[in-house]
Every structure is written in C-alpha cells, then in structure tokens.
Amino acid sequence: MTSFRTLDSADLANKRVLVRVDLNVPMDHGKVTDATRIERVLPTIREIADKGGKAILLAHFGRPKGVDPKESLKPVAAELARHLHRPVAFAEDCVGEKAATAVAALQPGHVLCLENTRFHKEEEKNDPEFVKQLAANGDIYVNDAFSAAHRAHASTEGLAHALPAYAGRAMQAELEALSKGLDKPKKPVLAIVGGAKVSTKLDLLGNLVKKVDALVIGGGMANTFLHAQGMSVGKSLCEKDLAETAREIMLKAENVGCAIILPVDAIVAWHFEANAPHQTFGVDAIPKDGMILDVGPRSVDRIRRAIEDSSTLVWNGPLGAFEHYPFDHGTVEAARHAAKLTKEKKIVSVAGGGDTVAALNQAKAADAFTYVSTAGGAFLEWMEGKPLPGVEALKAS
Numbered sequence: 001m002t003s004f005r006t007l008d009s010a011d012l013a014n015k016r017v018l019v020r021v022d023l024n025v026p027m028d029h030g031k032v033t034d035a036t037r038i039e040r041v042l043p044t045i046r047e048i049a050d051k052g053g054k055a056i057l058l059a060h061f062g063r064p065k066g067v068d069p070k071e072s073l074k075p076v077a078a079e080l081a082r083h084l085h086r087p088v089a090f091a092e093d094c095v096g097e098k099a100a101t102a103v104a105a106l107q108p109g110h111v112l113c114l115e116n117t118r119f120h121k122e123e124e125k126n127d128p129e130f131v132k133q134l135a136a137n138g139d140i141y142v143n144d145a146f147s148a149a150h151r152a153h154a155s156t157e158g159l160a161h162a163l164p165a166y167a168g169r170a171m172q173a174e175l176e177a178l179s180k181g182l183d184k185p186k187k188p189v190l191a192i193v194g195g196a197k198v199s200t201k202l203d204l205l206g207n208l209v210k211k212v213d214a215l216v217i218g219g220g221m222a223n224t225f226l227h228a229q230g231m232s233v234g235k236s237l238c239e240k241d242l243a244e245t246a247r248e249i250m251l252k253a254e255n256v257g258c259a260i261i262l263p264v265d266a267i268v269a270w271h272f273e274a275n276a277p278h279q280t281f282g283v284d285a286i287p288k289d290g291m292i293l294d295v296g297p298r299s300v301d302r303i304r305r306a307i308e309d310s311s312t313l314v315w316n317g318p319l320g321a322f323e324h325y326p327f328d329h330g331t332v333e334a335a336r337h338a339a340k341l342t343k344e345k346k347i348v349s350v351a352g353g354g355d356t357v358a359a360l361n362q363a364k365a366a367d368a369f370t371y372v373s374t375a376g377g378a379f380l381e382w383m384e385g386k387p388l389p390g391v392e393a394l395k396a397s
C-alpha cells in the first residue's frame with residue numbers, strides 16, 4: 001500500500017488533527033450495545049495523542065434531518081472515553097463558534113469529539129463552504145472510517161482536498177487486507193457469494209467473474225441460477241425474471257475462464273423456520289412444495305475442496321438461511337474450513353458485509369480469518385470494483 005500517506009509520515013506534534021472516525025454504533029436507550037467500531041478507532045486516536053497531536057474527532061451518527069438531540073454523539077463520546085481510558089471533551093457543534101472554542105482549549109495529547117456532522121445538511125452535499133468551515137479547525141486530516149468511504153461527503157471526501165490527508169491505522173489495515181483479497185491477490189482466487197437475492201448483487205457478480213478463478217454461488221441467489229439452467233426449485237426464493245441475467249453471468253464467466261460452482265444438492269424444508277423438518281435432495285429433484293434453505297452435504301464437500309484449491313478467498317453472503325438452525329450448517333462448515341486453512345497459512349481469507357460478519361461470528365470462524373470487514377456498503381462497493389470516493393481522495397492528496 002504505497003499510494004497514500006499513513007500516520008508513519010505525519011508530523012503530529014502540536015497539530016490540530018481532524019480525524020474522521022466511524023462512531024455509528026448500535027444504541028439502545030442511550031447505551032452502546034456493540035462497541036466494535038469504537039474499538040477499531042482506538043489505535044489511531046491513541047497514536048495521535050501519544051505523539052503530541054490534538055485529536056479532534058469527526059463522525060456521523062444515524063440519519064438525522066437537521067439537529068436532533070436523539071442523534072447526538074455525546075453518549076458515544078462518553079463510551080469512547082471509557083474504552084480509551086482517557087477523557088474525551090465534547091463540543092455541541094462540528095463547525096462555528098462552539099467547535100472553534102473547544103478546539104482552542106484543547107491541549108496537545110488531548111481528545112475532543114465534535115457533534116454529529118450530519119446535523120448540517122451540507123455534510124452529505126459535500127458543500128465546499130462547509131468543508132472550509134470544518135477545515136478551519138484542523139492542520140491535518142486523518143481518515144480512519146473505511147465504512148463511510150463509499151460516500152463523497154464533506155468529512156469523508158471534501159476535507160482530504162482541503163488539508164494534508166493521511167490514512168488512519170484502521171483505514172490502512174482495511175485497505176491492505178482488501179488489496180490482498182482482490183487487487184493484488186495470490187492466485188488462484190476463489191470468491192464465495194451467497195445471500196438472499198441476485199438482484200442486489202448483480203454488479204458484484206459481474207466484477208468478480210472478471211477477477212477470480214472460481215466463484216461459488218450459494219444461498220437463495222443460487223436458486224435463480226438453478227432455475228436459469230432449467231431446474232425446478234419448488235417454492236424456494238427465486239427471482240425468475242432474472243433468469244436471463246443469470247445466464248449472461250454464467251456465459252461471461254465461461255468466456256473469461258472463471259469456474260462457476262453451483263450447489264449440486266440442497267437441504268429442503270416446508271416451513272421457513274428454525275428446526276423445521278427437512279430432507280436432502282439433488283438439485284434436479286427438488287419437491288414442488290419444498291423450499292431450499294441450505295446447500296446439501298455434497299455441495300459442502302465441493303465448496304471445501306474449492307477452498308483447498310485456492311490461495312485467496314473472498315467471501316460475501318451466507319450459503320443458506322443461517323439465522324434458522326440447522327440451516328446454518330453449510331455456511332458454518334465452509335467458514336470453519338476456511339478458518340482452519342487460514343490458521344495453517346494455506347490461504348488468505350477476506351470476508352465482509354453485514355450478514356457475513358454475523359454468520360462468521362456464529363461459526364466462531366471470524367477471528368481466524370485474515371480480515372473481516374465490518375463495513376457493509378463500502379465493502380460491497382469495493383467488491384463491485386467501484387472506486388470509493390473517500391479512498392480515492394486520500395490517493396490524490
């Protein structure tokens with residue numbers, strides 16, 4: 001990763017460092033229920049403070065329409081202070097007098113959190129005047145929020161053009177991991193794509209067939225491909241109107257030498273619920289009144305072998321309705337096998353996307369993966385091969 005600057009080359013002492021972080025954590029009755037995102041930004045904040053910089057945090061929270069106390073970052077800043085084991089000052093606005101006064105009072109090595117950037121509609125418009133107002137409080141800009149990098153907003157993109165810009169440590173780790181996954185991977189590369197629908201992952205599939213050597217398609221979306229091949233999928237989730245699109249993807253894959261691996265058997269149930277009675281069928285014999293809820297045992301074997309044959313694995317989407325036991329079986333088996341091979345240093349494994357993180361956690365496999373991205377939208381756009389404005393702006397500066 002040589003295309004942009006990291007904290008290694010930043011002169012932080014006595015500088016006002018505007019740090020874009022992701023503090024969009026889940027909350028319930030004013031309490032943070034999952035502090036994963038807070039944990040991820042601690043190293044960058046600590047490093048800036050320890051090198052004598054003044055860490056001034058910028059973040060969005062929720063989707064407020066104007067100022068809304070329910071979407072204030074104040075309780076999140078308090079939680080951040082607990083994790084940081086240091087005080088975190090708070091300013092009730094991210095621009096203007098309140099922000100300027102709080103910044104002026106800040107000592108080297110101290111941390112200040114500014115209020116929700118989305119309290120100003122100019123944030124999402126990447127308004128140049130608003131960028132100027134934000135930039136007035138900093139000497140340096142550090143972006144540590146990969147998960148917001150698919151948005152060209154003032155605090156994620158605009159600021160990188162207004163101040164000397166650097167990637168924070170969480171951003172750096174994410175970009176280095178992603179580079180190993182698709183940009184400069186060790187070949188052969190296998191992608192596993194699952195999840196509910198083809199329609200939400202068309203761009204992703206289109207990009208992957210160009211880049212990977214083999215592509216496992218599982219989950220509900222595999223049903224559309226089976227249907228497109230003339231098989232009957234009973235009452236399974238299936239986007240019949242996308243049969244032609246599925247055939248085009250398969251043809252494109254064939255033309256560029258990407259092997260498509262579809263299920264050969266499936267676990268079929270008659271109710272979409274946990275512990276529903278179920279049976280295994282070949283994909284050419286799915287009962288008319290049944291629903292495919294997971295990949296079958298022969299498919300799992302095939303997927304395990306595909307993982308063994310690869311040097312790099314990129315994964316998005318569960319292979320079955322994993323929230324409903326035992327239809328998590330295929331996902332869990334594949335995830336554990338990938339985790340084992342990663343631990344043995346036989347493969348590099350990169351996974352991401354909301355449900356994927358939950359599924360890998362359920363399989364207790366996430367920790368062993370080379371990298372698991374918690375960035376939902378940004379990770380998917382990266383898998384789709386789209387440039388991420390927040391990352392591109394760092395490269396340009």
Ligand code: AMP
Pocket residue numbers: 194195196197200218219220221237292293294316317318319320321322323355356
């Ligand atoms: P996505 O958000 O597109 O990654 O989809 C994840 C969702 O797909 C999860 O809620 C799974 O339960 C669901 N899913 C996976 N396989 C199936 C299937 N065979 N039938 C119905 N839903 C499925």
